[in-house]
Amino acid sequence: MSPILSAPPAPPPMHAPDGFFSVWLSIAGWIITLVMVGLAIRNTRSQLGERQIPLMGIVGAAIFAGQMLNFTIPGGTSGHLLGGTLAAIILGPWASVLVMTAVVVVQGLLFQDGGLLVMGINIINMGIITSFVGYFTYRHVKKLFKDSRGGMLAGAFAGAWLSLIVTSAFAAVELAVSGTSPMGIALPAMVGVHSLIGVGEGLLTVFALSFIFATRPDLLTGEAAPGQKAAGWVLTGLLLALAITLFAPLASPYSDGLERIAEAFAEPSEVEIAPVGFAVPEEAVFNGKFGESPYEILPDYTVPFLGESGASTIVAGMIGVLIVFGTAVGLATLTRVRKKEELST
């Protein structure tokens, strides 16, 4: 094998490289990731025992190889699997966190697909969020359909699709908080694109799962994965953190400054955001206010990349995320401790 190849890696790069997320957000990402990996190691130990290491390593390699299998989709491009939900359905959410972490680490180190400093954030997006959102959606939809095979497949589709939507929303918020992409553009663009990519992910997850269900139903052990209650708290924390980061800037004391900048931004943002054929009332643009575009989620929010307000937004967002996340992890730990006590009595 030649030492350095000029051609791009076979699977298209899909993780963010260094430089696109702010340093402080990246460090917060690493802290959250390390805590989650620690929790995942503790939670999976009882589930799989010493078998877990070869199993998770080889399943990680299979997810990686599975990501290389393309299928043609309309528009001349090809789609492929990401696999977080599939891994979580088969192995349970905690084991899936470890598998997906290994996948992101290998892709970042060996293939330079994803930066090293931002690796924590990439693991959160590609591993932690997809595993938990996918798994819980799957469980709940499946229960809704009384655990039938159809319900299982519907749950897998919904889980895989939703996991991509949520993770793309997170990525957009992270880009906006880092000052790389304005929220008004990043959020609708990322969520919009991923609501289509998510269909591919959903279909692949469903067909892969139905194949496994037909050939080795005994492998679907994720059903009995422990630490589900704890995992539920983590999911709640993640979603709360997203909600807070999305809406915190509206309550920011710097909103005057933000609005001033938003005024300057109004016209270009409007052009960028408005879908083709969507007429923008001219007065609205001149008033510095956005039109009633269906994508306007945060009308007055624009992330400035210069000045104090930018730093304050980043810090505020990060603190919010960390507090909520810390609470969730704390609750998760408490729940597990209580469970252990119940078992011992």
Added chain:
Amino acid sequence: MIQLQHLNPTEADTALHRLDPRVKLIVALSLILITGLMPSGAFGAYIALFALMMAEAIIARVSPVLVVARSLAVLPFSLAAVTLIFTGPEPYLAALPVTGWPISEPGLVQCVSIVFKSLISVQAAILLIATTHFTTLLWAMSSLRIPGVLVAIISFMYRYLFLLADEAARLSRARDSRSAVPAGSPVTARSLIFRARTTGRMIGSLLVRAFERSERVYNAMLSRGYTGAPMQIDPPQLCPRDVLIGLIPVLIAASLLAISLII
């Protein structure tokens, strides 16, 4: 055609190749951290950092051209930052001819800065992996207190990655050889569901094979005395000379950061 195009460490035996992997990992991370902390628009400092990377490449006898070429793989991600050009504040440099979007000077500076920082960071990562074997890097990670279980999972993944990528390549060759289409007809002759079902089943079969392989591997390991704890060689003492060598690029980068923050 599926093939893994990753970096292998070059054969040369240079000072950078011999440097303690722990030092190299921390130096690479520090350089990326310092690059990330660089203020926007400090182009002089970016060029100096780039020169530092190229100097390292020359010391390590890795072709600078290939380092740069490989780092360009991050460019598609610039799309995320391109919006800054059109949404940034005044002063505006010009307007796009057709759409009339104003090109903001601070936005342009910010966007170009992000892309430059990203290129320098990925070059640091390329130099790390071009001078360090992946297994050595894993060993360095575990002696830097990355949880041993995670490192063991990653090293298993690395060990079987190439095997499973070959398996995926065989699956996809088999699919291609069975799905010939008459010349001139579109590739997307069958429905999307049909194509997704084929690929989904391939992924399913890849996973079932991986499970079965891991059962065989586990049994083989058990018969050779596996107890659940990964075996590790004691790390050798960290040599002060290596630490000093590692400090050189970090100090250069840190002083560049200090200078560009003061100016």
